[in-house]
Amino acid sequence: MTEKATRTVTITHPGGLHARPCVAIAQMAKQFQSQIRLSNRRQTVNAADVLQVLTLGAPCGSQITIEARGPDAVAALDALCKLFAENFGMES
Amino acid sequence: MLQCWLLSNGKLTAADEPEANVRVFVRPDDRERRELVDRWQIDEHTLTSALDPDELARLEFEADHIAMIFKRPRNYSSEERFLFKVSSCGIFVYPDSMLIVLPEDATLFTGRLFARVGSLPELMLKCIFASIHHFLEHLRVINAVSDALEEQINAAMDNKYLLNLFSLEKSLVYYLNAINSNGKLIERMKLNAPKLGLSGELVELLDDLLIENSQRKEQAEIYSNILAGLMDARVSIVSNNLNLLIKALTVITIAIMLPTFVVSLFSMYVPIPFQGHPLAFWGVLALSLASIGAVKFFLWWKRW
Numbered sequence: 357m358t359e360k361a362t363r364t365v366t367i368t369h370p371g372g373l374h375a376r377p378c379v380a381i382a383q384m385a386k387q388f389q390s391q392i393r394l395s396n397r398r399q400t401v402n403a404a405d406v407l408q409v410l411t412l413g414a415p416c417g418s419q420i421t422i423e424a425r426g427p428d429a430v431a432a433l434d435a436l437c438k439l440f441a442e443n444f445g446m447e448s
Numbered sequence: 449m450l451q452c453w454l455l456s457n458g459k460l461t462a463a464d465e466p467e468a469n470v471r472v473f474v475r476p477d478d479r480e481r482r483e484l485v486d487r488w489q490i491d492e493h494t495l496t497s498a499l500d501p502d503e504l505a506r507l508e509f510e511a512d513h514i515a516m517i518f519k520r521p522r523n524y525s526s527e528e529r530f531l532f533k534v535s536s537c538g539i540f541v542y543p544d545s546m547l548i549v550l551p552e553d554a555t556l557f558t559g560r561l562f563a564r565v566g567s568l569p570e571l572m573l574k575c576i577f578a579s580i581h582h583f584l585e586h587l588r589v590i591n592a593v594s595d596a597l598e599e600q601i602n603a604a605m606d607n608k609y610l611l612n613l614f615s616l617e618k619s620l621v622y623y624l625n626a627i628n629s630n631g632k633l634i635e636r637m638k639l640n641a642p643k644l645g646l647s648g649e650l651v652e653l654l655d656d657l658l659i660e661n662s663q664r665k666e667q668a669e670i671y672s673n674i675l676a677g678l679m680d681a682r683v684s685i686v687s688n689n690l691n692l693l694i695k696a697l698t699v700i701t702i703a704i705m706l707p708t709f710v711v712s713l714f715s716m717y718v719p720i721p722f723q724g725h726p727l728a729f730w731g732v733l734a735l736s737l738a739s740i741g742a743v744k745f746f747l748w749w750k751r752w
Contacts, residue, residue, distance in 0.1 A: 370555045375524035375532070375589040382592070406596045407612075413526030 359390075359429035364421045365440040372415035377444040382406035384439055390426025392436065403436070449474045453557065455546075455571060458564045460557050469545040470571065474553055475499075488547060490515065490540055498538025499551040505536075505626075505633035507640070514541045514644060516572070518633055519626035520579040521586045522552065530593060530612045532586055532619035534626040537579070539572050541644075546571060569645055573653050576634070580660045583627055587667050590616055590623075594675060601682050605689045610682060613675065620672040627665045634658050699752070703743050707736035 367373055373381075385392045385403035392403035396418060401408035403422070414420055420440070424432045439445070452468035454461050460470065473480055476499075484490045494515050497503040501522065508515040515538065522535040538549035546568045548556065561578055565571045594616055600609045634657050637644060641651050714720060714732045722728050 370558075371523055376585050379589050379592045382596075406592055407600065410524070410530070410593070411526050 358426060360423070360425045361429045361433050362421060362423045363433050363437055364419055365437055366419050367414055367416055367440065369443040370416050372418070373409075373412055373420070375410065378409040378412070379406055380439060380444045381436065382409050384435055385432070388424070388426070388428050388432035388435070390424040390429045390432045392422065392424045392432055395421045395423070449476075450480065455565060455568065458566055460562055460565050460571070469568070470548070471545070472548045472550065472556060474550045476549060484547070484549070488540065488542075489513070490547075495538065495549065498536055498549040501533065501535045501551065503536050505629040507633055507636045509640075509643065512542060515539075516541070516633070516637075518576055518579060519630050520554070521582050521623070521626075523554065524586075524589070530597075530615040530619070532590060532616075532623065534622050537575070539575060541568055541572055544568075548575070569647075569650055570653070573646075573650060573657065576630070577653075577657055577660070580627075580630065580657065580664055583623060583664050584667070587623065587664065587671060590619060591671060594671070598682070601685055603689065604686055605693055607686065610686055613679065613682065617672065617675045617679070620668055620675065624665065624668045624672060627661060627668055631658070631661045631665060634661055695752075699747065703740055706739040706743055710736040710739050 369377060371377075381394070381403055382405065393400050394403045394409065394412060395401070396412055396414050399412065401412055403409060412420075422433055422436050424430075424436075426432070450465070451472040451474065452463050452465050453470035453472070454463035454468050455470055465471075473484065476484060481495065484495055485492055489510070489512060491508075491510065494508060494517070497506075498517050503517055505518045506516070517536055517538050519534050520537050522533040524532055535551055537551075537554075538547075540547040540549070550556075556575070556578075559578075561574055561581075562571075565574060594613065597609050597613050597616070601613070604610075634654065637646075638651070638654050638658065641654065646654065711732060714728075722731065725731070
């Protein structure tokens with residue numbers, strides 16, 4: 357069954373969505389079958405493609421909308437929101 | 449911009465300017481630069497070096513402080529098109545305080561590494577440790593981006609992804625140079641450990657830094673060699689993809705050209721055979737379709 361879910365998160369990492377978080381997001385998105393898209397005010401990108409995520413350029417405090425479509429959409433959103441909430445598992 | 453911190457009882461906490469013993473100057477303006485030179489007696493040339501991304505890492509002993517410049521990766525921004533650059537950071541250690549000068553915004557003193565800091569020299573070493581760890585994480589990012597670019601190149605026909613790979617290769621050269629420079633700084637620090645006031649425990653930490661840094665250097669060298677070595681093969685793949693496209697377009701052109709020739713031959717405004725025949729139109733159509741079949745058979749026969 358195909359599910360569709362959308363959530364909005366705020367980037368709290370002081371460095372914003374820089375190189376390391378982008379790779380962490382892409383690696384996480386690849387683990388799910390669902391098509392996951394991230395969008396800010398300027399553009400929408402495929403979350404599983406690190407090259408596209410790197411072009412988002414979202415600073416700290418900006419809002420990102422995550423949209424997942426597929427059999428594990430809700431699980432994918434849960435995992436990605438957790439990643440954002442935990443500042444991408446990064447210490448600096 | 450000035451950020452103030454207090455290092456007391458092994459903890460580093462944000463503090464007001466008068467009580468702070470660790471001051472971080474981020475992109476100092478003219479007034480702050482004046483303060484650094486006049487109040488803190490920092491040599492103007494050294495201060496400029498700390499803010500210059502092209503400056504090499506170095507250690508200098510001044511009359512009342514130790515000046516140290518080391519390299520750190522610059523935060524990646526989406527405008528940089530896969531070019532990862534390096535930046536400099538200046539640390540000035542006084543007997544009872546420490547100044548850090550940064551040319552850009554950076555997140556300092558976060559994570560477990562800074563949860564417990566015993567002294568200012570330890571904080572200085574941990575800043576270098578954080579920088580080495582930052583290099584490691586960026587090398588992993590470069591590797592991940594390189595893998596993603598390779599996947600795209602397999603089907604690409606333009607130079608966009610190749611140019612991105614060249615940017616990554618250039619980034620690795622910057623990183624190698626910076627890591628190498630940091631290595632020389634750490635070696636010099638080890639030689640001058642008593643002068644820097646480093647205890648036995650901190651000298652051990654310095655040894656760890658040296659090992660960590662040399663591992664990063666090897667890692668950067670390996671990535672750089674792999675990227676450089678396979679670049680020619682990737683250029684050939686793009687060229688081959690383009691050849692395949694040209695071949696497909698040529699086949700389409702020839703397949704259209706032959707029936708066009710047949711039809712145009714029977715369209716000449718001169719007396720032609722069978723022009724009065726009731727099935728002349730269908731005959732010409734059949735002949736043009738047969739010519740397409742002939743082209744297809746020829747291509748199949750030649751295995752093109």
